[in-house]
Amino acid sequence: MEKETANYSYYFNTLKQSPIFSKIEDDVLHKILRMFHSKKYLKDNYPFTSESTMYNIYVIISGRVEISVMNFDTDREYIIDILGPGDIYDVICLLDKKEHNIIATALDDMELLAAPIEVAREWLYIHPDFNKALLPYLGKQLRHFEESATDLVLYDTWTRLVKLILRNTDNDTGKLSLINNLSHEQIAKMIGSARNVVNRHIQDLKNSQLLSVQRKSLEINNIHKLIEEFKRRNPFLI
Amino acid sequence: MEKETANYSYYFNTLKQSPIFSKIEDDVLHKILRMFHSKKYLKDNYPFTSESTMYNIYVIISGRVEISVMNFDTDREYIIDILGPGDIYDVICLLDKKEHNIIATALDDMELLAAPIEVAREWLYIHPDFNKALLPYLGKQLRHFEESATDLVLYDTWTRLVKLILRNTDNDTGKLSLINNLSHEQIAKMIGSARNVVNRHIQDLKNSQLLSVQRKSLEINNIHKLIEEFKRRNPFLI
DNA sequence: TATCAACTACCACTTAAGTTGCATAACAAT
DNA sequence: ATTGTTATGCAACTTAAGTGGTAGTTGATA
Numbered sequence: 445m446e447k448e449t450a451n452y453s454y455y456f457n458t459l460k461q462s463p464i465f466s467k468i469e470d471d472v473l474h475k476i477l478r479m480f481h482s483k484k485y486l487k488d489n490y491p492f493t494s495e496s497t498m499y500n501i502y503v504i505i506s507g508r509v510e511i512s513v514m515n516f517d518t519d520r521e522y523i524i525d526i527l528g529p530g531d532i533y534d535v536i537c538l539l540d541k542k543e544h545n546i547i548a549t550a551l552d553d554m555e556l557l558a559a560p561i562e563v564a565r566e567w568l569y570i571h572p573d574f575n576k577a578l579l580p581y582l583g584k585q586l587r588h589f590e591e592s593a594t595d596l597v598l599y600d601t602w603t604r605l606v607k608l609i610l611r612n613t614d615n616d617t618g619k620l621s622l623i624n625n626l627s628h629e630q631i632a633k634m635i636g637s638a639r640n641v642v643n644r645h646i647q648d649l650k651n652s653q654l655l656s657v658q659r660k661s662l663e664i665n666n667i668h669k670l671i672e673e674f675k676r677r678n679p680f681l682i
Numbered sequence: 683m684e685k686e687t688a689n690y691s692y693y694f695n696t697l698k699q700s701p702i703f704s705k706i707e708d709d710v711l712h713k714i715l716r717m718f719h720s721k722k723y724l725k726d727n728y729p730f731t732s733e734s735t736m737y738n739i740y741v742i743i744s745g746r747v748e749i750s751v752m753n754f755d756t757d758r759e760y761i762i763d764i765l766g767p768g769d770i771y772d773v774i775c776l777l778d779k780k781e782h783n784i785i786a787t788a789l790d791d792m793e794l795l796a797a798p799i800e801v802a803r804e805w806l807y808i809h810p811d812f813n814k815a816l817l818p819y820l821g822k823q824l825r826h827f828e829e830s831a832t833d834l835v836l837y838d839t840w841t842r843l844v845k846l847i848l849r850n851t852d853n854d855t856g857k858l859s860l861i862n863n864l865s866h867e868q869i870a871k872m873i874g875s876a877r878n879v880v881n882r883h884i885q886d887l888k889n890s891q892l893l894s895v896q897r898k899s900l901e902i903n904n905i906h907k908l909i910e911e912f913k914r915r916n917p918f919l920i
Numbered sequence: 921t922a923t924c925a926a927c928t929a930c931c932a933c934t935t936a937a938g939t940t941g942c943a944t945a946a947c948a949a950t
Numbered sequence: 951a952t953t954g955t956t957a958t959g960c961a962a963c964t965t966a967a968g969t970g971g972t973a974g975t976t977g978a979t980a
Binding site for chain 4 (some may be wrong): 875876882
Binding site (some may be wrong): 865866867877878881882884885895897898 | 928
């Protein structure tokens with residue numbers, strides 16, 4: 445991307461807000477940004493695929509992407525992650541050269557940056573800043589997937605649902621962040637459950653006045669009471 | 683560790699076999715190895731803990747460790763990984779400084795090397811070889827945990843069990859490698875199921891002459907027939 | 921070689937959670 | 951406004967898989 449491009453400074457500033465790029469020196473970040481070009485996708489489109497992530501790395505500027513995997517025998521789907529502004533994809537393909545079987549769907553209209561993955565692999569060695577910034581992100585991803593697997597084995601659907609809600613509640617605003625504007629079906633696919641089960645639990649939470657429910661949106665009424673109920677069900681879980 | 687230590691060259695050669703350390707130049711590897719000291723643990727002991735992995739990094743020389751997480755409300759346990767010679771622990775704690783709640787149990791008598799984790803963090807920057815070698819290992823870990831979570835959501839217990847068996851069958855010898863000498867209970871905890879369920883499936887596989895079963899050991903009779911049965915149950919899964 | 925603990929096989933039983941179906945409600949598009 | 955589409959609520963039903971118990975085996979160890 446040329447520095448003269450209309451949105452260049454917009455992209456630059458967005459990256460400066462991102463946890464991955466924020467700590468990179470400006471001159472290095474300029475070098476990195478110059479290798480990207482921008483793309484736009486409308487909601488419900490597929491901004492990248494199992495194939496494209498073999499050859500390109502993407503940085504999300506605005507909007508969210510749902511990353512999911514399918515079992516085509518049972519039509520079951522599992523949403524493994526929802527990425528938002530500042531996130532990189534696919535970090536796994538950056539580290540090795542195998543295919544990664546996923547389906548990426550835009551949850552909103554979105555804008556992203558793409559660069560050849562081979563170029564990004566070089567950054568790891570020629571820009572120590574980039575390398576240094578990426579490592580904690582890898583740690584975060586590792587913890588995320590380990591926790592997902594752990595939760596599926598150790599906790600029931602109610603607990604997984606409430607964990608999801610609590611984890612995505614913005615401490616400042618009290619609103620749900622990344623998982624807002626999702627249907628019960630999508631929420632079910634995130635916690636490895638079924639639409640109906642999620643609906644049952646949400647009704648229960650509504651009836652106990654812990655949640656306010658509107659179409660495609662949840663709001664916690666009283667976070668302390670919700671946590672209390674959570675602890676009542678899982679006393680040993682901190 | 684001093685170069686003159688009795689087992690120094692044994693450790694050095696073991697590291698040279700490991701996927702992580704094998705591609706590191708000898709002189710760098712010597713520098714790294716000098717920061718380690720060796721420890722021995724008997725089967726069923728705890729070679730490291732949630733606390734100790736905050737301050738030390740470990741490399742396994744011989745024997746296996748089972749890494750698990752507990753739900754103390756239900757007494758359910760999930761074995762998230764089994765590590766063997768050449769593996770590093772804890773890679774997550776190397777990348778960030780949060781605690782990692784796990785229980786590590788020696789499955790065999792074992793020998794390992796320990797070094798201060800802060801020192802290992804420096805290697806990432808002062809030894810590009812180490813950094814370069816670690817990245818694919820992180821990719822492997824990421825894929826491992828993502829696959830674990832995915833399998834739990836998308837596939838039933840039979841499929842998860844057979845995937846575990848197939849994944850751990852040595853292509854050369856046809857024998858099970860890391861998961862050998864485990865009880866049904868441990869196998870159940872690895873696939874997020876119950877001892878009884880695993881037993882049922884193993885009996886079925888034995889009765890269809892796909893497996894030979896002995897106390898704490900499984901052997902595949904005919905891998906082609908097993909894969910055939912696997913495909914019959916999961917036609918779309920490659 | 922006797923004792924004990926751990927592992928395995930095989931029951932019968934329970935249940936959380938998945939499945940199906942449909943009616944109503946909300947929203948989106950024209 | 952009308953129509954079509956998607957989301958939600960709710961109830962009846964099914965089932966995979968978990969629970970609990972017991973008896974028999976095996977292997978370790980005293």
